[in-house]
Amino acid sequence: NEDLQSTNEELATINQELQNKTQELSITNDDLENVLNNLGYPVLVVNNELTILRYNLTAATIFHIAPGTAVLRLSQLHRPHGIEDFTLQVEQSIGERRPVELAVASGGSHFSLRINPYGGPRAAGAGAVIVMVDTTAYCEAQLQVRQSEEKLLAIMNHSTALLSVKDVSGRYVFVNRAFESFFDVPSVEVLGRTAHQALPEDLAQQFWEKDTDVLRQQGPLETEDLVVKAGEERCLLSVRFPLRGEDGLIYATCTQATDVTERKRNEQALMLAARVFEKAGEGIMVTDAHQVILTVNEAFSVITGYPADEVIGRKPDILASEGSGQGWGEEVQRALVRSGSWQGEVVNHRRNGEAYPCWCTVSSVTNAQGETTHHVCLFSDISALQKSQARNEYLATHDAMTGLPNRSLFIDRLTVAIANAERGHQRLAVLFADLDNFKVINDTLGHDVGDQVIRAVADRMRECLRVGDTVSRFGGDEFILLLHVSSEEDIRQIANRVAGLLSESIEVDGREIFTSSSIGISVYPNDGLDPTTLIKNADVAMYLAKEQGKNNHQFFCEELRRTAQERWEIETGLHRAFMEEQLFLEYQPQYSLADGALIGAEALIRWRHPSWGVVPPQRFIPVAENCGLSDRVAEFVMGQAFERLRDWRHGNAVPCRLAVNLSPRQFQRSSFQAFLRRLMSVYQPESQTLTLEFTESFLMEDVEHTRLLLHELKAIGIRLSLDDFGTGYSSLKLLKRLPIDEIKIDRSFVEEVETVADSQSIVSTILAMAKSLSIDVVAEGIETPAQLEFLRRHECRYGQGFLFSRPLGLDRFVQLMQESPQQH
Numbered sequence: 001n002e003d004l005q006s007t008n009e010e011l012a013t014i015n016q017e018l019q020n021k022t023q024e025l026s027i028t029n030d031d032l033e034n035v036l037n038n039l040g041y042p043v044l045v046v047n048n049e050l051t052i053l054r055y056n057l058t059a060a061t062i063f064h065i066a067p068g069t070a071v072l073r074l075s076q077l078h079r080p081h082g083i084e085d086f087t088l089q090v091e092q093s094i095g096e097r098r099p100v101e102l103a104v105a106s107g108g109s110h111f112s113l114r115i116n117p118y119g120g121p122r123a124a125g126a127g128a129v130i131v132m133v134d135t136t137a138y139c140e141a142q143l144q145v146r147q148s149e150e151k152l153l154a155i156m157n158h159s160t161a162l163l164s165v166k167d168v169s170g171r172y173v174f175v176n177r178a179f180e181s182f183f184d185v186p187s188v189e190v191l192g193r194t195a196h197q198a199l200p201e202d203l204a205q206q207f208w209e210k211d212t213d214v215l216r217q218q219g220p221l222e223t224e225d226l227v228v229k230a231g232e233e234r235c236l237l238s239v240r241f242p243l244r245g246e247d248g249l250i251y252a253t254c255t256q257a258t259d260v261t262e263r264k265r266n267e268q269a270l271m272l273a274a275r276v277f278e279k280a281g282e283g284i285m286v287t288d289a290h291q292v293i294l295t296v297n298e299a300f301s302v303i304t305g306y307p308a309d310e311v312i313g314r315k316p317d318i319l320a321s322e323g324s325g326q327g328w329g330e331e332v333q334r335a336l337v338r339s340g341s342w343q344g345e346v347v348n349h350r351r352n353g354e355a356y357p358c359w360c361t362v363s364s365v366t367n368a369q370g371e372t373t374h375h376v377c378l379f380s381d382i383s384a385l386q387k388s389q390a391r392n393e394y395l396a397t398h399d400a401m402t403g404l405p406n407r408s409l410f411i412d413r414l415t416v417a418i419a420n421a422e423r424g425h426q427r428l429a430v431l432f433a434d435l436d437n438f439k440v441i442n443d444t445l446g447h448d449v450g451d452q453v454i455r456a457v458a459d460r461m462r463e464c465l466r467v468g469d470t471v472s473r474f475g476g477d478e479f480i481l482l483l484h485v486s487s488e489e490d491i492r493q494i495a496n497r498v499a500g501l502l503s504e505s506i507e508v509d510g511r512e513i514f515t516s517s518s519i520g521i522s523v524y525p526n527d528g529l530d531p532t533t534l535i536k537n538a539d540v541a542m543y544l545a546k547e548q549g550k551n552n553h554q555f556f557c558e559e560l561r562r563t564a565q566e567r568w569e570i571e572t573g574l575h576r577a578f579m580e581e582q583l584f585l586e587y588q589p590q591y592s593l594a595d596g597a598l599i600g601a602e603a604l605i606r607w608r609h610p611s612w613g614v615v616p617p618q619r620f621i622p623v624a625e626n627c628g629l630s631d632r633v634a635e636f637v638m639g640q641a642f643e644r645l646r647d648w649r650h651g652n653a654v655p656c657r658l659a660v661n662l663s664p665r666q667f668q669r670s671s672f673q674a675f676l677r678r679l680m681s682v683y684q685p686e687s688q689t690l691t692l693e694f695t696e697s698f699l700m701e702d703v704e705h706t707r708l709l710l711h712e713l714k715a716i717g718i719r720l721s722l723d724d725f726g727t728g729y730s731s732l733k734l735l736k737r738l739p740i741d742e743i744k745i746d747r748s749f750v751e752e753v754e755t756v757a758d759s760q761s762i763v764s765t766i767l768a769m770a771k772s773l774s775i776d777v778v779a780e781g782i783e784t785p786a787q788l789e790f791l792r793r794h795e796c797r798y799g800q801g802f803l804f805s806r807p808l809g810l811d812r813f814v815q816l817m818q819e820s821p822q823q824h
Helices: 002-038 057-062 087-096 136-158 177-183 201-217 261-279 298-304 330-339 383-397 407-424 438-445 447-463 488-503 531-547 558-579 617-626 630-650 664-668 670-683 696-701 703-715 732-737 747-751 757-772 785-793 810-819
Strands: 043-047 052-055 100-106 109-118 127-134 162-167 172-175 221-229 232-244 250-259 283-288 293-296 341-349 355-366 372-381 427-435 470-475 478-485 506-508 511-513 517-524 553-555 583-592 598-609 613-615 657-661 690-695 719-725 742-745 776-779
Touching (some): 002 057, 043 057, 087 127, 162 177, 201 221, 201 232, 201 250, 261 298, 283 298, 330 341, 355 383, 407 427, 438 447, 447 488, 447 511, 478 488, 488 517, 517 531, 531 553, 531 558, 558 598, 558 617, 558 630, 583 630, 583 657, 598 810, 617 630, 630 657, 630 664, 664 670, 664 690, 670 703, 703 719, 703 732, 742 747, 742 757, 747 757, 757 776, 757 785
Parallel strands (some): 517 553, 742 776
Antiparallel strands (some): 043 052, 100 109, 162 250, 221 232, 283 372, 427 478, 427 517, 470 478, 583 598, 598 613
């Protein structure tokens, strides 16, 4: 019994403990139930057979679990619309002992379905706790973040600025489309790379240095980056700044760059326009659409005398003599309405009341809708221009030095006078006056003195005029008069008066100067019916007066007409001769008088006219000099001479001299000197094979200039010969100063050495003088053995003339060269 009692007591104790545990478990279960029911989200607990063991009130509500339901399998659970069966996922989670999380949605709400296994796999007590958390707010927040990011990305990609982000190691983590387009590189080739890996080295280095500055100073940096794109320098205005994390540490740098190249150009253009506006020489005035002055430039104030603050806010008619306040005049306003612009000459008034002419242009400025918003007026003071034009108009018809009518005005007046004379059956006379020896005055006393002489002559010419007569300076020292006359005696009286006045002394700077005139006269209608003919015939008569000893007057006559006609025909023929290659050279052989060896030749120009035959040079050379063709003749002769020297050198002939005679005029022309040097450079003849002959008169005109010129010619290998020696005024002193290689004794002395003692003395003296100066001598015109013997006896070295040979054509002279012994 005691054992039984003891056992009962133990059982009672155990039972009490069991009751206590049961009570504790009930309390714990109640606590758990309270906890679960107070959770704001559904909780399901299932066993390994997927039977729902426990659920809270929220789960009962969502899954429609009826109160008192004893056994309910998970697959039988009523799921809200939109939530798929998740039985399989629960089974996998329990079996694999792996938590599973599913995102589900229902009724516009988002949930996170989390399955957490407990216990061993498939063992008793194994199962899973299923929790469904409402993540709608989180998802909506994520969506907003994603949408914000997409918007930001779209904004960044549509931005015209170049945007890029680099991490602290310098690798790109973002670039926008503008960056890709500007540098012509896709983002896939940039992201994850440094600038040195993705961009040209010069750009990369520039960007790296500036990114480093941002990291160093830990703040924003604004710079202008100059980069080259497609060969063109572009300017980027860049702002670099650091990006910081929540901890305040820099994790990246961002660069925003704007291509401001065009803006810079526009700014420069605007600055230039502003400078132009202010510094323009023309006055500029800008008004609004109602013609109220808004601004003016500096030139406006300079021209008008009005400072800007006095005219701004007023109307443009302030520049008129009496401002009406009506703005532009009616004519201008009509033009602005019709075409948007007007220009013309107006008379404005300065601030001090002075009137001045100005050229004005007014233009309308319109907006995009075509509405007038402003007017711009540009104007310039043309007072000086009008004075200049008046002066130019005067100079166009008058001689600047003397104030006399010029050639143009004289011809106009002569044309009118001829028309009147024809109607009234009247006579006219044209007097062409040329000053005698005026060139000597100019050359010896200077051009200033010459100009004063011309002015004095013009004043005296005016004294000869009667009412209706005209005197004109035709050019240089030529004057021409138009006279209304009734008889030849009237003409003679006026001509004598002109000649008398011009022969009187003229005092210039205390120096008394004497001059005279040669006057040619033509009469209308006898000597011509038009200005050109009358002037030409008077000119022809003037040349006759020159030939008659100067200081006289001559009337035009038929004989002069024939002479003038012949000169005209020769002049016309010469022009054609150049075109049709009618000019040619003949060669007068030159010999050594001691042994008869051929030493060279003198080149002589000839003209083979198709109708006249061979024209001698003495007939056409004077005409060429008078009509301005002498330079072309000289250039032709020189060109032919250089070609002959080249041909003979290439033909392996013994070097042969070739002499060419030039007039002083050719020597003095700088253009001819340049032409001669060009020929020497191109043809490069052997030294001393070309001889240039010139007369003594050339030496006397400007000795120092001539000396320098001759030394220059000598230096480039040209021989120099003084032609017709003995007929001029050369002195021994002058010859010693000049680099003369030879002198030529004039044929007039050679002809008389047999019979005239004076000629014998002159020739022997010339030869002795030349020998003392080591100058060669060439005797011209040797025609007899006696002349040759005299010259040999007096040791004349060279000679030419008909005794040896007449001038030869080229082929014959070349043959002579080949047949004759030669001396260098």
